[in-house]
Amino acid sequence: MPPKGNQFRSNSFKDESKPRQGSVKGERERSIKPRLDLPSFDLQNGRLIKIVGLFFLILSIFFFIAFTAYLFTWQEDQSYVSHANGGWHNLFKTQQELIDNGVKDPIVDNWMGKLGALLSDQFIYQWFGVASYIFVGIFVIIGYRFLFKVRLLSLSKTLAYSLFCIIFFSVAIGFVHGMISDYPHFLEGEFGYWSNRLLDAQIGQAGTGCLLVFAGLTVLIIAYNIDFKLPERKTKGGLMPSAMSDGVIPEPVDLEDEIPSEPFEWQKGNRARFEPVVDKPADTELLQQNIINHKPVVAADPVEVESIVPHTASHNTVLQNNILHEPIILTPEPLINDREPAESEDQEEIPLTLEIEETRPQAELPIEQETPKTANELVEKFGAFDPKLDLSGYKYPPIDLLENYGSNKISVDAGELEANKNKIVETLNHYNIEIDKIKATIGPTVTLYEIIPAPGVRISKIKNLEDDIALSLAALGIRIIAPMPGKGTIGIEVPNQHPEMVSMRSVLNSEKFQNTTMDLPIALGKTISNEVFIADLAKMPHLLVAGATGQGKSVGINAILVSLLYKRHPAELKFVLVDPKKVELTLFRKIERHFLAKLPDEADAIITDTKKVINTLNSLCIEMDQRYDLLKDAQVRNLKEYNAKFVNRKLNPNDGHRFLPFIVLIVDEFADLMMTAGKEVETPIARLAQLARAIGIHLVIATQRPSVNIITGTIKANFPARLAFRVLSKIDSRTILDSGGADQLIGRGDMLLAMGSDLIRLQCAFVDTPEVELVSDFIGNQRGYSTAMLLPEYVGEGEASSSAKEYDPDDRDAMFEDAARLIVLHQQGSTSLIQRKLKLGYNRAGRIIDQLEAAGIVGPFEGSKAREVLYPDEYSLERYLEELQKPRD
Template structure:
């Protein structure tokens, strides 16, 4: 038995096998060198460049030394030939020894003579180009010049200086042979004429000199002629691209943003006046709303896109690529502000108005709306895509804030009188007029408790006979108490004004959204990626759908289809249906679905779980890339540091929009809440952001799990203070006046805004502008999700294989890696389906059994063998 065991062990060692756990045998894997990958490695080319550069220096020293030592070394080389390299007893005078003497004798004496020095230039150009990754001169063009130069120069030198055993071989053996043949055929004179013609042609071809006759005009200024090589460049363009390394400097032009200027005019108080009402009004600067696609910008984009297209043909691990600089023109100098005279009302109080006049419209070409050029080449998939123009939107009403001095004076007097009725004195009062509400700021007298004023909210509302009085005690960051009073005449905030503003056009946000204007008339533009999720709630008809449209239109105006995708869920079936026409540009859906707008509750559950699978797959990609978030990952992918053959790809942002969340919770419950909570907890880093709207902000709809992961919240008018606290964790939303009046909680601050208004026809115009352009062949496909409940109790049947069985088998055989995670990433599958596919592949004999944390062995090595196995399985 011992002898048999030893024989078995020896046989196993001979066959290259090893024993595992004393039970089975496993074939050791042969380590193979990937020559194709090695040839693409940048380090390989640098090594080749260094060797080539050293070869040029070696040849130059050897040839130069030969010019002075050829007589001493010639006899030795003639007598021994190549054997001189191995003869240690022989000594030579060449600076590079026996090898230098032999190589010099071969090239100079036997081949091309002095013209052999041209070989040094060829190796020098190759070495510098590859070692320093910088094109000094075209390798292919230099090769042609060297080849023709060797022939023409060697024959010419042999013809002029002749040849003989005792003479220096100026033309070398090749030159002397060709020269003697030409002399025999054409004679001495004919050969000389031919060589002069060839030398002149070679000189003109290489240097292209300009032959200009002197002009006879007396007063003509000198004209500088520039030599061109048009025909030559067209013929050699393809050869130059083979070894060209393209570098474009990165330069960014930043456009200065002028700050708001407020003119403060202080007037002396009249005697007997107790309070001054200072009204502060800030008006939006009128931006120049010229179209984005002017001719100069279009030409610049085409140049950059063409360069991107050329760069796309390079290898994956090539050098990074950047965009051309685009520097906007500076803003014109602001006009000096005109003086503002105080107005005196019947109450005897002076009203000091602080205002900013409308800015003069910018001159043509000075302040044009310029979109940032896309920094990544996947935008070339839709290289002709044009961003929607501002002319598609309408300006609703007048953007100028309407002031009613009588209304301001009346409200001021009522506030002062009401507070005096409760023995509360104030030191100062001022007013800031906004689009829909006016903020009265008061400074109470010393010793007055803030809580006393806060408790008088209903009394002040009664005295002003106004709906929606809201007291902010105190205003964060100020030593004042704010009283928000609705205006009698309200101003509509149009979406066009926000999108044309400087703040929106020239921001660095990943997902910029323009929501509305604050009370001080300042545009409220934030980054959705920093929120990172948004919860919107409010009663029916208070502006939630308009707010959703404002957010979506903002993103459509700023992002390219390759950079962002929408997942739209609309249980009401009518609110988001207008966006169905941009399915092939911006929408994402499940494979096999006809409609990209999800309305069925069952499909909603599948879509949310598919997003969870996409999230897990993206985290796997980030782990392999060593990146912490989508921004770092895409930056590495742009710089060609990630290989697409390993499953890496450019990751677009995904924005999930749910219009009526309460309906989904009522019909699906936990099946919807759990994936929503999981996405809200984890999806921020990989670029998936959620926008959820509901008209029922109750605790059973907006649970604690959801609220904890939605730090940014928007509240439109609600019916009770309880609903306000459910959304914002504070009251105030019940005091809003509706029609877009809203409170937004972001970064721990609650701000009152007037939502931007964008009408349905405007949204349709924007959608038509996008849908009329060339899009992708299909919508962005999410990973396929299979409900595990439908597959419970079903045993594996070899005849009932998965529809993706063949594709999975080819993927495994091509990569020779039996990994379930590989199927998940490359085929966008969930873990359960990928595991089931792997079990089917094992049953079919394509992969080996499970080995724990290690990948399974791939039993089939070639695609031809795989096809035979699939045909046999039927």
């Protein structure tokens, strides 16, 4: 299979002016000029990588020769490299100019010429002394990796350990220089020299020595996890003194119990080297020696190391061979000794076998593995991450806070049922429609009569008799379902004369709600067959609610909120409440520190001002984009998979990852927002409805007026789940449900739920205002978070200009310059980028981005897009930052 990317063509000049004889295209192709295909020096085809690798290898050779020559010629070249005589300014000067500047010997003795002398003086004399040779090793590792595509050592660990070694050896040599000053000053460099002078003045020479010993041992512990154990004394027979004194012979040792949770401690910084971490009982000493001799062990079934890291000696491990690209499969034999140890009997070596899928010389198989602290090890040591731990004492609201309205028993007079049946049959007979069978299903407010018409009766004929049947029954809200989905019947819904109220307590206390495993269960009420109906808001994934005034719409929203409060912990769920009426959702203000989310610096978590609603919706769009970035980094597709990975400690919080709660946006009166804001509200709502389901942001939007100018086609297309209370016209019913029926409802919580092609009639569970207040008080009186969840800061166009006028250079953030360099380096003016890379909070990152805009480094806010970066490279930025510093000096 040919490699991807741009490749050299076989002929750089492709002569297309000579077609084959008899070709029809010949005459047209004669005018085409030869085309020159130049090689593309991009990162994909590897040419640039190879050039960089070759450069680093040559650079390492240059530095090594220059440094070595400097050790012999530094005194002769001191006049040339001295700062007093020009230093680096002498590089391009002639001999006469050097003599005029006071250079005694203008001819350089360094083997690598003037540049070698200046570089050596800079690195060795002025910086780190002979510790600068470590730079040669760094360049070799980088160059070898890029040129030959062979990984000697991890680059990140190499750079980290090299930086420590450079500093440590420079200071250590300077420390020795302080006691023995018989050798030149260049061995430790000016960094080591002045560092020792400073440490000597602060903690003395003895303190400096102790500090160096501590630093060296600390790095050895970090890198190799060395153990500090006193040698254990053994008697002649090999038993412990305590065992001998008690006269007890130790039992056989089971190695499966002795091996800790981390059987292999990988030697960081070393290629293909590992040592097992096993306690050393006396009777397993020979076995320990076998393993330390690196006889490989393992297993029949290969398992990828990246996904599963072994925790016990019986786990499987696959070590990938980078050269042959074939897995080496290693399998341990049982490490159990079930024989009694004897004093005179040597312990047998346990055979260790190596199985390779294809026979290759063992010398060609370098084993490479670097195992960081894995998620399974962290879970085993600390347990799974518990998002509820911050509020571990949180108590869910008890069911006793809710009232039990009614008897919860449906009692319909048998005479009423018989009378309704007779009237339906009589009305149909008037129009020569015969019925084979009729049955009734009694609900809390409506009774469903299912009829099976005689063969040959047209369904449309019965459907057209809806008003006639309503007249004969003298009932309000007759609804005919012809045919009923999934049944060979025609349904006629007739309201009961004495409807039964469905209490919220009876629904929440049902076994169906208590045992549900839904992510966001909402108890909407009871169906026409008197069954509790529970829906999952996370699967809907958004809900559009419509209904005329006084038909139960606000009660339905309260039922949704109370259902979620009874089922979810504050760490798992947050509400964004928008209440243009200013009175409907005020009862939930008491749970602000538990369940609500708001914009930074906002006093009230329940949004009533239209301008703040726009900012909140755009802030949710920013939160949505940030969450998708986190899902992309975690390589998952939805919120559930992401949180499962985070709980199992497979995601690092230092990389910006965090536990993501569900966010439910509830808008109580959407028509008022559309009338006052229009497109400013519709655009973010449409974005959230289209994209936000996968990252756990769900919308519940309610309106009294479901007209086409309020519920636009864009919004309607992204709300497959719609809940309709009674509306005033068939047009409104078709607007919200795409079908009639909502105008035939009887009100007082009677509603139709459309989910896909299903249309379900429900009686909404009733929860009164005092009940909502009791639930809010119970939650609000508990210990909560310090503040509501803060959404990402959103600054409108007008606010951005005013903040720019108030910019004060003296009040600039301490991380201003770091953030500016970060923004220019990535060419992305994003607040979330500053948060992740500099590990800052929402508010501080937002203030820094405002200061960067005021300073002219990034452009103005452009909605959900990243700001424009006004400086193309770091060089121009540094010059600008220097100019900003001048007025302050």
